Amino acid sequence: MSTPTFATAFAPATLSNLGPGFDCLGLAVTVGGDRVTVRRAAAPGVRVLSVSDPRIPLDPERNTAALAAASVLRRTGQNIGLELSVEKGLPLSAGLGGSAASAVAGAVAANAVLGATLSRREIVLAALDAEAVVSGRHPDNVAPAVWGGAVLVLSLDPLRLVTVRVAEKLRFVVATPDYAVETQQARAALPEAVRREDAVAQAAGLGALVLALERGDTKTLAAALEDRIALPYRAPLYPGFVEARDAALEAGAIGATISGGGPTVVALVSVDSDAGTRVADALRAAYTNAGYAASVTVARVDARGAHVL
Ligand code: HSE
Numbered sequence: 001m002s003t004p005t006f007a008t009a010f011a012p013a014t015l016s017n018l019g020p021g022f023d024c025l026g027l028a029v030t031v032g033g034d035r036v037t038v039r040r041a042a043a044p045g046v047r048v049l050s051v052s053d054p055r056i057p058l059d060p061e062r063n064t065a066a067l068a069a070a071s072v073l074r075r076t077g078q079n080i081g082l083e084l085s086v087e088k089g090l091p092l093s094a095g096l097g098g099s100a101a102s103a104v105a106g107a108v109a110a111n112a113v114l115g116a117t118l119s120r121r122e123i124v125l126a127a128l129d130a131e132a133v134v135s136g137r138h139p140d141n142v143a144p145a146v147w148g149g150a151v152l153v154l155s156l157d158p159l160r161l162v163t164v165r166v167a168e169k170l171r172f173v174v175a176t177p178d179y180a181v182e183t184q185q186a187r188a189a190l191p192e193a194v195r196r197e198d199a200v201a202q203a204a205g206l207g208a209l210v211l212a213l214e215r216g217d218t219k220t221l222a223a224a225l226e227d228r229i230a231l232p233y234r235a236p237l238y239p240g241f242v243e244a245r246d247a248a249l250e251a252g253a254i255g256a257t258i259s260g261g262g263p264t265v266v267a268l269v270s271v272d273s274d275a276g277t278r279v280a281d282a283l284r285a286a287y288t289n290a291g292y293a294a295s296v297t298v299a300r301v302d303a304r305g306a307h308v309l
Contacts, residue, residue: 007112014097019225020205041081065106067130093180097141148305167216186261240290
């Protein structure tokens with residue numbers, strides 16, 4: 001099969017942290033995603049021809065799709081040029097893994113036009129090279145965006161991933177209020193050190209969360225979404241969150257927390273309880289009361305992950 005001169009790839013939105021999984025657990029969901037088209041060019045180097053959102057830089061040193069494509073180029077050792085067009089489906093600075101989705105779609109499309117020689121693991125590493133420049137080298141969005149489903153990252157160097165099964169009956173009500181929180185700002189709010197009792201609670205919570213996601217054990221899920229090391233310090237960045245979470249619980253959600261660096265909120269529901277629409281309405285109403293419009297989706301797990309279109 002000959003190598004195509006251009007390819008378009010899609011990478012999905014990802015929820016990360018999910019309470020106690022700070023920087024190590026993420027989940028791809030059906031809340032849209034980003035598309036990147038990569039075209040081979042004769043002149044070496046990576047160039048960004050267009051981005052659908054004017055707030056995103058065309059400068060290839062600051063554009064995650066281009067940084068990831070450049071990393072793919074380096075990893076394949078080829079000396080050609082790549083030209084990119086980026087179509088943002090995800091909001092910026094929302095906690096839905098938008099920069100990771102662009103990076104992963106850029107890496108997957110670049111790999112396709114370079115002969116598809118890189119493994120999924122190498123695609124993760126290439127996208128992480130890009131994330132490191134713009135928001136820090138954390139893998140909890142990139143890994144599930146590549147793999148699909150839920151992924152727990154055990155270590156970065158070497159990269160060790162474990163996929164986590166998510167019970168069929170779970171749905172994720174994803175609410176994004178119309179204000180932005182920069183990932184770097186959310187990370188700057190974190191203390192350097194974690195108290196021992198918080199580390200212990202977080203480890204226990206993450207173990208319980210993974211088991212409960214696999215088993216569809218809603219009672220354990222409800223108790224396992226507490227985050228002791230990030231959310232308590234970031235809470236002031238998320239006006240309306242506490243009211244939204246309370247409203248979601250009142251409407252029948254199993255639990256609710258902030259996704260990634262926020263401000264997106266994810267509320268977990270079981271299809272058995274038929275609570276999806278009620279929770280979606282409750283989240284929207286809570287944000288309206290707090291003075292923010294919110295975009296709300298009742299999502300499923302995106303099991304496929306990034307792919308060439
Ligand atoms: N785990 C990261 C954080 C995700 O919470 O800072 C940022 O997208």
